Amino acid sequence: MIDITALTRTYGGLRAVDDVTFSARPGRVTGFLGPNGAGKSTTMRVMVGLTPPTSGSATVLGRRHADLPNPGREVGVLLDASAQHAGRTGRETLKVAARTMGLPMSTVDDMLDTVSLTPKEAERRVKNYSLGMRQRLGIATALLGDPEVLILDEPANGLDPAGIRWMRDLLRGFANKGGTVLLSSHLLHEIEVIADDLVVIGQGRIVAQGTKDELLASAGTIVRAGDLIELGRALTGSGIHVVALGDDGYRAEAAPELVGKVAHAAGVPLHELRAADGAGLEEMFLELTAETSREGAAA
């Protein structure tokens, strides 16, 4: 369980994290989604006490991270796979973590096995690791203490497709056993397949949050027709907000049933009518973050 309440962190005049409130619940994977520089990493650093908040609070399992007696046994953290001593071998890196948490050294070998780092790879220095291997080592460090909560910042970076699949199964299994998973990404597709809940952040502010199903439903309906003007007039007339999709369709913010009914009543033949689902979520993501993203209204 992670609870973030009215969290703000400023750097000079910049509000990197601005009044953020959300929770990540046990048994669920919570996706923390936002473009680069949206405040995801800062929020996560505050959660684990590496960055002091300007105001607001962050608790893990009901306590501030700094108040946990042996944090590694309760919260597994991977903030940056590159942040490991380059001159230490993978095995030594894990041994240091295991020793700090007071774990038997046998857990190191078990964990190397879990993340599929071979004994030979484990003897190499981290300097010679690929990003994917560092990512596996970082995940191993996070999982080592058999924690209840996982906080992972962009854990899929640098993993190959098989690795991404492996991680997805791992996190799903972790959540199914009752664990809390918070993982961040700037890639919607990556998060969409694994997350149960979504928190979307842009320029330090939360722009949307809810279960994935809810957000998918709110993404609306894709509707295409020959007579777009008439369709637009009918939908708007029924109080349904529409957004143009190319030059032959709309994304309507209503359920497909309602959109179909309105079109039928208006006598407009449709070419396509379907729930927006993933495509809609992506568009919503771009739209929500458009004013906050570097590319401006790229959507």
Added chain:
Amino acid sequence: MTNATIDRSVDRAPIPRATPSPIPFTRILWVELTKMFNTRSGLWLMVSIGLTALTATGAVILFASDSELTYDNFGAAIGFPMVVLLPVVAILSVTSEWSQRSGLTTFTLVPQRGRVIGGKLTVAVLVGAVSIVVALGIGALGNVVGSAIAGVDTVWDISMNQALSIVLANVLQLLIGFMLGVLIRNSAGALVAYFVYNFVLSTLAMLLATSQDWFRDLQPWVDFNFAQGALFDGGLTASEWAHLGTSGLIWLVAPLAVGLAMVMRSEVK
């Protein structure tokens, strides 16, 4: 956010677990000691300290004249590389957490940074003290062997008092390294600062003292290197202790306090 969709998670709520016991400080000490030497740089620093100590002993036996085969010379030959290189170990043990960014893991696993830094400090002081005792031991061995080879009397010219002063000098050097590490928190920067601090500053102070009368009287009170020099000559007089204390306050204690305050507050990125 409605609760309708989270119901399925409720019956999977985790079984309550026992709260893990806190991390004891002895474990932090042990971890920090391991971390000093299980990196490539740590390993090679230790190897080079060992090699230079051996080379130095050998060199004294080979090249020193019979009258120079004294314990003092053996001790100095072995001690010097240690006095120079061990502070580097102390510097890297602090700065690597930032430069190598391993602090992200270290300070996440032990959020009380004071405990980690305190552990590093304790380990640095212990390593410094132990290694100089080892140096004196190797020196004693070299002294016995060297004088036997040369066929001269073995000269024991380091008093207990002097030995303790040398240990203190070595520990002070380690603390200087530690202080610079905490203050600068960047490996390259702290290493450069360490050599400037020890070799450039002392030369400048010496030049200043030879050319300026007013500084000559002031120097023992404000020049930490100068004040430490007395330690290698044996027991300190009361005024020499006062010099060491005053200059140490300026050059070691004050910057260390600033550095520690910064470490406690700064962001770890």
